Each structure stands twice: as structure tokens, then as C-alpha cells.
Amino acid sequence: QVQLVESGGGSVQAGGSLRLSCAGSGRTLSNYAMGWFRQAPGKERVFVAAISYSRSNTNYGDYVKGRFTVSRDNAKNTVYLQMNTLKPEDTAVYYCAADLYGVGSSDARYYRYWGQGTQVTVSS
Numbered sequence: 043q044v045q046l047v048e049s050g051g052g053s054v055q056a057g058g059s060l061r062l063s064c065a066g067s068g069r070t071l072s073n074y075a076m077g078w079f080r081q082a083p084g085k086e087r088v089f090v091a092a093i094s095y096s097r098s099n100t101n102y103g104d105y106v107k108g109r110f111t112v113s114r115d116n117a118k119n120t121v122y123l124q125m126n127t128l129k130p131e132d133t134a135v136y137y138c139a140a141d142l143y144g145v146g147s148s149d150a151r152y153y154r155y156w157g158q159g160t161q162v163t164v165s166s
Contacts, residue, residue: 043068044140044155051136051160054128058164062123064138064157075144076114076121077153080134080162090136091123092146101146105131128164135159 050062064076077092091112092101100112111124121138139153147153 044071044074046138046140046155046157048136048138048157048160051162053163053165056129056164056166058128059124059126060128060162062125062136062138062160062162064121064123066119066121066140070116071114071119071121071140072116074140074142074155075146075152076112077139077141077144077146077148077150078112078121078123078136079139079150080132080136081159082131082134085134087137087150089148089150092144092148093121094146095141095143099146101148103148125162128162130164130166133162133164135161 045067078090081087093112109127114121137159138157140155141153
């Protein structure tokens, strides 16, 4: 069993930055692809970014390319999402998720373990 806990969310003005963290426990995250998804009020959960378990592959949603960066520190059992040049439309609850030996898919169905989410609010 893998437990995931997100942190680092908060309120920021447009153009600002935040770094989200996803800390794992129960098992090492080094064997898991890690994904970030977000869900805005009244909307479906959508893919944001992912990194493969081997760290050789990263994948981003078109709307965050060039602004967000996903990375991982296996020694700390933690995955990060650096978010720069934030826009009001980035406002959502952000979730991290784990996919055993995954390649960093954008399909949420591959991810078995999910965190509880952290709120990000971007004001104009």
C-alpha cells in the first residue's frame, strides 16, 4: 500500500509560482510513475504532468507546457510540481498519483494510488 500526501498549495497572484510536493509512505516511490492531476470546481479531473519511474520520461498537458516542471527525489520519496507563471485558470485541487512501473501516462486509469489533494488558487 502506498500513501501519498500533497502539500505546498495556497493562494497566489497571477504570474506567481508555487511548488507542490507529494510525499510517499508505505513503499518506495522509485518503482512508480508519478502523475499530477487537477480538478477545478464543476469540472472533470484532468492530467497535468507525469514522470516515469525511471525518470527518463516526462509528460505534460498542453496547457502547462513550458510553465510547469515535474521532478522526483527518490532519496526523499517525494515528487514535486514546480508551477511558474500561474494563471487564474490553473485554480484547482491538485492531486498526485502513483502507477507501478509506469511510463508517465496521462490516463488516470493507470494510477492506483491517489493523494487527498491540495488547493491552488490563482487570483487575477
